[in-house]
Amino acid sequence: MRVKNGLPRIAGWTFDHPLLSLLMILGMTLALGAGLPKLEMDSSNESLFQRGDPTLLDYQAFQREFGRNDVVVVAVTTDDPLSADFMHSLTQLHRELEDRVPWLDDVTSLVNADWMASNEDGGLTVGEVGELWPAEGSLDPAHWEDIVTSSLYRDTLVSSDGSMVLLVVRAMAQSAGEADPAAQQDFFSAVGVESGGGFDETQGSGAGQQRLSSAQLNDFAGAVEQIVAEYQADGMQLRAAGGPLLDKLHHDAIHHDVAILMSAAFLLIVIALYVLFRRVSAVVIPVVVIALGMASTFGLMGWANSPFTPVTQALPALLLMSGVLASVHLFGLFYVERRQDRDARTAIVNAVAHSGMAILFTSLTTAAGFLAFTVARMKPIADFGWLAAFGILLIFVYTLVLLPAFIRIIPGRVSASDRETHTLWPALTEKMMQLSGFGVRHPVKVLSMVAVLIVAAMPGVMKTEFSYDVLNWFPADTPIRVDTLAIDEKIQATVPLEVIVDTGRENGILTPEFMTALRTFQDRAETMDPEAVKVGRASSIVDVLQRIHSQLAGVPVEQGISDNENLIHQEILLYESGGAREITRLVDRDYSKARITLRLAYADGRDMVPLRQTVEDSAQELFGNLGEVTVTGTVDLVATGTVDLITSMTESYLFAAISISLMLIILWRSVRLGVLAMIPNFIVIYLALAAMGYTGMDINLITVLLGGIALGLAVDDTVHLINGMQYKIRHAGHSLDTAVRETVRVIAPLLLITTLVLAGGFSMFSLSMMSALQSFGILLALTILLTFLFDLVVIPAIMSIFDRTQPAADQNESQSADDNRRQAIGK
Template identity: 25%
Template sequence: MSQNTEGPVSNEDIGPLTAYANFVIRQRWWLIVFTVVAALVVISGARFIGFDNDYRVFFSDQNPHLQAFDQQQKTYTKNDNILFVITPMHGDVFAPDVLSAVEEATRQAWLLPYALRVDSVTNFQYSQATEDDLVVADLVSNPASLSASELSEIKRVALSEPFIVNQLLSENADVTAVNITFQMPQASLDEVPAAVEAVRALKTEIESAYPVTVHLSGVVMLSNAFFESSMQDMASLIPLMYLVIIITMMLLLRSFGATFATVLVILFSMLTAMGAAGWAGLKLTPPSSAATTIIMTLAVADSIHFLVTMFSGMRKGMSRHDAIRYSMRLNFGPIFLTSLTTAVGFLSMNFSDTPPFHDLGNITAFGVVMAFIFSISFLPALMAVLPVKAQMSESRVGKWMDACGDFVIRRRRVVFAVSALIAIGLVAAVPLNQFDDDFVGYFDESVQFRTDTDYVNENLTGIYQIQYSLPAGEDYGVSNPAFLRDTQNFVEWFRSQPEVVHVNSFTDTFKRINKNMHGDNDAFYRLPEDKELAAQYLLLYELSLPEGLDLNNQMDIGKSATQVIVTLKDMPSSKLAAVSARGEAWLKQNTAMESYGVGPAVMFAHISETNMRSMLLGTFIAILVISLLITLALRNVRLGVLSLIPNLLPLGAAFGAWGLLVGEVNVAVTMVTGMALGIVVDDSVHFLSKYLRARREQGLDREGAVRYAFSSVGVAIIVTSIILVAGFLILAQSSFGMNADMGLLTAITIVVALFADFLLLPILLIKLDAKEYKLPESKQVTLPNTSTDTANAKQENSYA
């Protein structure tokens, strides 16, 4: 064919797709300008995007564990804290310079933004009897002036106090902590970063002035770690993803112009999705920030299918514009369908009980739709302008695809048997997976919060807490001896549990006051037995406390309930949930009280199981919708149902492989089902569309149509799969465990799906597609420069 620039492709029907391609080519400059301007308008919304670094965003307002926790936070002082952990470089904590560091850190901590309460060894309110008076004062004052004997006595007292040991002081007195409680007004997204920045400045000051090292942990540091981890990933993973895409595209297309156009499509797809999120008022979280990498990965596929076919047409003698028409006709339907099914898969995330995954699904679905729009408008318009040329040589991979098709057909019984056995074996391993969410383990060792928290867990106290609010049944009922006995029994039972590090309860303070009021006689270190006397003790002690160190963290205002906080060793979330349930059961069986364990650790312990239940429905609906879309698009019910096998089997096999390799399912892993289903459908749709085109328009038999599908779309499927796997493996390098696990499992699923599409789907088509396709004379299509049924396919399958 002559290399004309505008003429229509001969031997093709002038249908709506060709007419649309003609419009794109005619109006290419206007279309490019309009696309850029419209994209910039949408992208401008990105300036409204903020980052929500509150760990509560992982739980919906309807989450019963969050509701219970919020209710308890309204009753008692909030438990949002930073644990400022101090370790002496030499000796133990009870040296003048170390205690001076603790005292200075305690004093300055009161001045931090949003600080509400500060607890440490130095300001611990120690009570003792002086004649007939109860004296309550800081345990340590002016440590630099203390004698060795005074320091020894303070150490003895501190190590005998249940409130201090294994919470503010290690058992061997070599590590201590200042616990800073914050009251965030939640009026600005900058509150947590501001508090953390101030604490880090204090850490630097203390370390430079005293012979100590400081580690930072706690709930506020956890919230900040979500933000910093996401920023770190966006700064490192996105450039790496662009590098992989550019290298792969250059190797595939061997055209700078085509690579440049693809990069623009990817960039616009990603940025318009972020802009739309900004206009919608969404706030980024660690899961939703992964949308940028995912969109970049998915947006490549549409461009590859369009460009590979376009360059195939150019190699067959078509002009650049004719090749654009040719590619539009062959790819518009499959690209539209795969974009739609991918969007449906990501939209199924809205069934999740974890709101950040709603945002991830919606942002990515929007990005996928935009990638489709850019790929069938902006990309062909740009290719109509850029002076790209096609290499005339056929790729080695294209020849491999022909050989692969022949091998699968020739050895189909053996291939099917081996593939089926491997798939069944992997699916059988699915039960090896267990639910487990560790909000500290979400971060890898490159995140400072993770290393500091591991240090605290190993050297001072546990990092997981369960909080119980025990109701006394009446105002001022906390002074009732019967209630105090039940509470103390509950506390002692928990202290006997092997998983428990520390239990904080006001009953210990009651026993100390009772001892004080009896001349500090150790025989009276027990709970008071008279309600009125207990109430007087409580009032006297409370009036002696300084401002900011009241009892609101242990009792409600009406003195009708008290809070017991259980600190646990490092353990899987499944065991933590079991410990919480054991405590609830003990209360029911041994007292008249009923209380449920709450806290961030409890919420995260249940998040995977709760999410899996909600996602089962979402995945089921996604399967129905995607299957219906494929069936309608293929106009063949049998093939629509048959397509479920290579699309669902990889999900089961991937989860089985996950059970063998990892065995732990967190909330991110439960999200993969619907998301991956939408992605893995793409390859089977492209394969089936080429198979049906060969049968309906070229009159090929089943084996010939399978060979045509391998030859025509095999390379594109291979390359898109490589890019998808590379993209999700890059996501698997995230410092945030949720995103890393999601990326790794999705990559495994795509690899399994590739084998299913190449090894199982062709054999199923040969075995089960018994329908005869009549070829009407009007439907016969003679493609340019072809001599055999698959010669054109082989050309299309080669690199540009």
């Protein structure tokens, strides 16, 4: 193989030309690292989808037509909503939000909501609800009763018992100054109805406009939080919930976690390297190599417009921990060579010749575990996959080039203690050899115990559930989590689901037939009783029309749909001419489309999936002959994301299993050995899933990565152990028991250190702000430790069974194949 011979040559060349090697890597790092200023963070639901995804396109089309769907809900609790003092405080809060919140599109509350009433001339007066309150004293109870029972305000702006009043704060759908000028024309103007605009696709939408960036939305949400906090300090009972606030919480968590997890992983690596090699140069060199690799990877993220998300926030710590593994193995073998009085060049070239191919293949298998996630439809998971794979392979290249160069530039010496101790912690090494020996001598017992574990784990695996509950990723006392549940207990209004019906013709919705269908659909939606999702109010233009008709005709609201199409047109015209402000949120300019908003209590995405489907089926049934139905909004994004999560796990795990198995088959040129080597790793992943089921940990956007990461990292130990065992058997003539013992004596201490680094690093995820990432880190750490134990005991047991059953012809074939790999595996 050319590769196996080429790796030592590269090491020798870089040792001979250290400055040129360093300049080459620095040039590459600077070119890629130039993208770092472009790196952003994005935790919105929209970031779940690839550009051009139909679900995302529907949502963006909705935003272009009706504005943002994800809003902030500020809830005011009061014992005296009728008093002038309450309305004064509410108005003051409302105006503060309007004046101080950046990127604001609109604030809607009882202060400015449309109020329709008949006048003495038999016409219609359109004003604002807040105008009903007197300057002093209290609101007329009859008026208050009219407000809290009206479908326009009940459980949308005020609770049915009147104790909670909402302010709905909506951000712009696109940056000010970048909006389509035609879109800024008066709603009722015929000019500029269509401009061919949209959102800039580089920002995730159509052409010509840009949606607000994550930083702008965080400014929006942060200003709302600040104002709410100020009024809370003054004694006003306020709560706040909604998508932008949750996104900001994720954004803050990413900032916190990236810094904390990187620092913790860095400290752990420094300690481990020093304990292992006991020299400063052996600490500094790997850290510099990894730092350059990480800077290049993050720069590529910037160039590729791939932001940090709740998924990729784990990438820095992951690259730190996994990237150091190659340095540990090469440095370990380098110092073994130096103890035999070989010069530095010979030592590093021999180290690369001995384990270069093994390290290359472990890097490839680790990358394959990450690349498995690229098959996912969910963009954060797919991005994490290719970025992690790129980072791992790039760090391997940087290690191969820079390690010999730095060894030449920073010469070191072998200390006396190194000459005296050829293995780390002899007593512990002896214990590891005893465990491996037990696996060789008692393979049936070992595999029987594994079988018992598999059977015992089965109920846990069956209990494992999928989840997309981002609110539950944070501790129970997180303010937004507390506030969201409190608001939903009173008014189910924190999560919106949108249904758009497009009749395809001007004034297509202004017919008795269509309005009747709207009323029927809303009534049906409000009475849906899914097991886990509470449905609140459904609202649309029909609520406005019923109010108008009721006021003008003097009939009860429930009878307020005229059966005369001309009358419907006249009533809408009166509403328009009265200066209505909310109609822009309900219909398009030519009355061909109607928007129905269903307000729901917050729930797990897995529970929203059946609800969303029920809503769509009902809408298709009622509107199928009247227009085209589109279901979109936050619930649609979350429900679709949940389905994608399930698909992503199945496809990515299968991809990882197949690709890694193929690489091992290529490495060893043995189908049997390649497949058998994967068995312990599959079992460990299976046991990890069982642990999730038994502990009640769901498979979510973060924990779905467990299998791919664990499989990609865990197989590294398997490769190194089996490589060593195979060589000792076929080239040194050792028995399996001796081969296992000698391999474990030399390699296991290094594997133990790398395992402890990985497990310790992942356990540092317990410092995260997100409880989901905390649980994920701890479980992954335990999985890595269990994999190491399985490699020590189960791999020798499988090798023992394999050794007994392998035909002589296969052994001769393997012998010949191994002769061709002598330089790659060892001497």
